[in-house]
Amino acid sequence: MNYEYIKAKISLAGLKATHQRIVIYDTLLALGHHPTAEEIYARIKPANPSISLGTVYKTLEAFVTGLLIRRVLTADGLMRYDARTDAHSHIYCVNTQEIVDFNDPELHQWIEDYFRHKNIRNIKIREISVQISAEKIDPAERIVVE
Amino acid sequence: MNYEYIKAKISLAGLKATHQRIVIYDTLLALGHHPTAEEIYARIKPANPSISLGTVYKTLEAFVTGLLIRRVLTADGLMRYDARTDAHSHIYCVNTQEIVDFNDPELHQWIEDYFRHKNIRNIKIREISVQISAEKIDPAERIVVE
């Protein structure tokens, strides 16, 4: 995803496509995990020394409001963000604390169908995601789902 | 769940069963949602004026370490706790912000089996839970799953 594409995406959300915002969005995409405002700031700062942490916080919340990104569910008490906005699932590693995305359309479809046949009253389901809590066998290796 | 039972549970976790801890655990059980330390403190304070907020924070973390309770996944950046320690699923209501527990052994079993047949490398699955994001149709009514 390049500079112009990101710029267009931000504009489409009704936000001004400033350099800071483009860099923040780009960084969120580039980082494989689900960073906090601080983590994005640290990553951006060297190449953009004048950027302020407050701007990163404000920008991320503006993106959430504009439906460009999402907040991520965490148990660490920090606000974390994800550039993916489609429903997808997560694997939480209990030893390394990593959160790895994974997508399994077959599984999601099955669960959706399952709930369609259940008797759930008073709510309209928007989306379903699966959280797997797991232990890494070899902490040096990557987690692979296929 | 009564005073003596809770006392025994806390002792079994290797912690001293003080009055404060018993009251905190009891309150966490009594509250239907997933409270923060502040919320528990506010609820406890009237009947226990000398209790301190710091103690509530410390106690909750001690309970987490002792596997008596769990931290809950949230997107609000606050640390929330749950007295349930078994794997269960959540329905998150996008308009009222409620988080409702629900348990569906059949669904959980099916998902577990599904993953047993998948090729997931380098992790050992500990537990699986499903997060449903939903909209309440009648905000005055309760959410029912059966």
Add this chain to the structure above:
DNA sequence: ATGCGTGCAAATCTTTTGCAGAGTC
């Protein structure tokens, strides 16, 4: 009696806010 737990207050960390100036459309 011993050591863990409590209460208090200060410290720390995270996130929000107000405002003047800068940049986008």
Add this chain to the structure above:
DNA sequence: GACTCTGCAAAAGATTTGCACGCAT
């Protein structure tokens, strides 16, 4: 040019910490 966004610094909010005393075992 109008209005939004940025950067800075201060404020607010959430959580942790240190320590002297108290209480459970």
